[in-house]
Amino acid sequence: MSLAISGSSHGFSRFDAIVGDALADLFAGMIPLPLEPAGCAEARPEDFSDCYSALIGFVGDLRGMVGMHCDACLAQACFQAMLGLDEKGSPEEVRDLVGEMANILAGGIKSGLLQAGDAIDIAVPQLFSGRGYQVHLPAGGSWAGWYFQVNGSRMLVELKLLD
Numbered sequence: 504m505s506l507a508i509s510g511s512s513h514g515f516s517r518f519d520a521i522v523g524d525a526l527a528d529l530f531a532g533m534i535p536l537p538l539e540p541a542g543c544a545e546a547r548p549e550d551f552s553d554c555y556s557a558l559i560g561f562v563g564d565l566r567g568m569v570g571m572h573c574d575a576c577l578a579q580a581c582f583q584a585m586l587g588l589d590e591k592g593s594p595e596e597v598r599d600l601v602g603e604m605a606n607i608l609a610g611g612i613k614s615g616l617l618q619a620g621d622a623i624d625i626a627v628p629q630l631f632s633g634r635g636y637q638v639h640l641p642a643g644g645s646w647a648g649w650y651f652q653v654n655g656s657r658m659l660v661e662l663k664l665l666d
Contacts, residue, residue: 515647515662517619518612522649522660525611529604534585536654544648544659548572549637555598556631556638557605561613563623567644567664569612571605575632577656594632602628608660641665 523540530538555578560568573581575597582592582600592600609625616623631638640646644665651658 515645518647518662519649521612521615521619522662525608525615526651526660528611529607530653533607534581534604536580536584539652541650541652541657544650544661547640547646547648547661548659550635551631551638552635554578554632554636555601556636557602557628558631558638558640559605559609559628560626561609561623564621565616565623565664567662568640569605569609570638570640570661570663571601571608571658572638572661573601573653573658574656577653577658580654580656598630598632601632602630612662 527538530536551572553575554572555575556570556572558568558570578597578601579591581604582597583589585600586592605628606625609628613623613625640663644663646661646663648659648661651660
């Protein structure tokens with residue numbers, strides 16, 4: 504499955520299709536919710552509130568990290584849709600699901616990069632959730648973010664490349 508996204512800056516245009524395809528495959532294969540591109544992020548949000556976040560580092564031909572951030576309502580909707588449940592999951596269950604979603608997304612990005620000639624290894628996800636928190640990335644390098652609309656909520660997928 505393919506999800507057409509475009510417009511990223513700072514030399515990230517080659518990642519538009521890789522990120523879009525990886526996220527589209529995740530939703531097509533595991534989460535039966537509609538997914539639409541909602542534009543590129545102009546700047547990285549500094550604060551997250553009532554969200555679930557996952558970051559996964561990678562090394563190899565490229566070094567950096569991929570992140571996924573979604574509000575609590577969207578994370579809960581993904582949990583219920585993926586498992587086919589009517590009842591809500593606990594915060595721990597939902598956080599684990601977001602980590603698994605990010606892991607699958609990073610695996611898809613890894614496959615896309617390998618097809619483009621860049622080999623990377625990915626780390627285990629680091630998970631964050633809560634009412635108000637900040638997620639700091641290493642200084643330097645370059646960053647791009649893509650927003651997606653899912654079930655009336657926005658999800659941010661970000662990619663940070665280190666020098």
